[in-house]
Amino acid sequence: MPDNLITYRECIKQAIREALLGDERVFMMGEDVGRYGGAFAVSKNLLQEFGPERIMDTPLSEAGFVGAGIGAALGGMRPIVEIMTVNFSLLALDQIANNAATLLHMSGGQFNVPLVIRMSAGIGRQLAAQHSHSWEPLFAHLPGLRVLSAGTHEDARYMLAPALLDPDPVIIFEYTSLLNLENKLPENTGSIDISKAKVRREGKDISIITYGTGVYKSLEAATELAASGIDAEVVDLRILRPLDEETIIASVAETHRALIVEDASKSVSISSEVSARIMERCFYELDAPVKRLCGAEVPIPYPKHLEDAAVPQPAQIVSSIKNILQHA
């Protein structure tokens, strides 16, 4: 590996290590995070380095260990709770939605819950409908949570630190399909602002608004479009709740067209929300209807070709944009 390339998995691991080293209140718990080194090998050797008090294997009980994480946070710790995949998070949804997200409100502002929950999402490794869904929209619906999506190596590496500094619960979505992907880390990123979306590529013809696995796919599509003389801007939402409306609107007001790309199925999704906000805020800037490329409305299938077909691919992004711009 050339020394400036790093895998997405290693980015997450370094972020966790840095957090454990930097603040003794930080510990991590979850299924198989310790002895097994993490279901996706993200926390490999961390148990050996930090010991069982800070890298804790839990029983297969999402409601139990997320609840324990909430309690630890209330008690002054800074827990990182890993939920193996988003599918299992529903078992803990009562704790997340009814406790973590609401305690500050229900206590009249007395109790913050400084909890970080990491979970993997999305397709890519033929893990079928048990482990592959993109349910970011479910969590982005809940007031009281901050929901982050690490669609790039930069965010995988640098989102955790500001998330731990947040006094309220933060959900971080990581993506299984990106784990082995190598990329460069931008220099001098340091801490990132977890209230702001990020323009990953500037362009003037259309805004591709996306998050998660859509970011690299959109950048790939934008590079291909550039060869056809189409200058696409790629906006990485990064923060799915609360949405950074200003960055979205500023981009669309410049390009006058928008394509929203996400792996989640189309109905009642992040793209529904972004599309509606664009319409509310800058209808008179639009030169074409807002278009969306989303996941198919199906449980994620097992076969590789059907799995690929279930979510948007770069070629579709390219053809959709050529269609919008009438280059077809």
Add this chain to the structure above:
Amino acid sequence: MLEYRMPSLGADMESGFLREWRVKPGDQIRKGDIIAEVETQKGIIEIEVFDEGTIGELLVKVDDKVPVGTLMATIIPAGEAVPVTAEKAPAAIGIPAAEVAAAEEHHIRASPLARRIASEKGIALSSIHGTGPDGAITRDDVEHAISARMAPEAKPELQKEPPTAPKEGISETKSAIPSAPVEVIPTKPTSAPGFSTETVRMAVAAAMSKSNREIPHYYLETRIDMCSALNWLSEANKQRPVRERLLPAVLLIKAVARALNDVPDLNAWWEDGLQRKASINVGYVVSLRTGGIMVPTIHDADSKSLDELMQALNDLIPRARALRLRSSELADSTITVTSLGEGGVETVYGVIYPPQVALVGFGGITEQPWAENGMLDVRPVLTATLAADHRASDGSTGSRFLTAIKNYLQQPDKL
């Protein structure tokens, strides 16, 4: 029962907005009465009837967009019994055609941005071809439409009203829009309700583009000694009260009209071949102060006296500038005369107003050396230019016509 339909007020007109009914059901009308005001790109036009009788029903509502040819009203011919049911309020009558037209305007596919820009620039969406998804009009389409319409303005040969003192000796050598004293186009429509200078600009642009696209122009030019004409005019004006004094323009119009009697091939329209016109109706180019031109018609100019022509100009020019002309005053011209005399320009190479086949351009009258009978003198000289349609006539015809104008101007007392 007679039908009154939306008239065409020019080759480029597809529809107009009914702004006012001047009559109501049961009103007696005579030929030439004005029954309605219609707003077109050329402003508010008063619409005349050509029948005699009683207004039956008014079938179009005020502010409806009315395509050319739409049935607007029924007229009961003089002598027929008037049915009692004719007493209907126009506002209560909905006619499908009119409603469909209004709906069409509303349902033009256009992006919100395109709609906004078109509205800011005062451009009708119906005049723009959409190239976006499903044929929608996009920002690019609107901007192309704007730049296409601005293009003639941007050319360096554009004639402009000289800033202050007229410059002597300027001679236009390239073809330009007739009349062309056009100021820079305002980027915003004027505040006058229902009309913007840009719509006039666009009407001019459409007609002139069609002309340059379709008409093979040829140009002839002659210099005319205006000594006797001006002397005669000066004497004639001494006997007239100030308000009735004649301007050189009436001599020019009359000379053109008389010359057309001699050379009738130029008093014609080209529509599927040459169509000579019996009446000599001279369109006279009036420059608008806000930019753009109107070309009102002086009907039967050959049979009008110089005083009648002067009255016609005194009537038409202010109304043209106020954009209040009658339908017949916009559509009937058989030739166009443009005079840039006030501007200090010597020569005008005009663009024919289709479907006419000729345009006469007069420059300013300037003192110039004049050789005659072996002697050199200084005379007031006018350059007359003919732009003619080579499909309709040839150089020898045009030459006879210009020579005739020249000769008439040497005998002003006989005009």
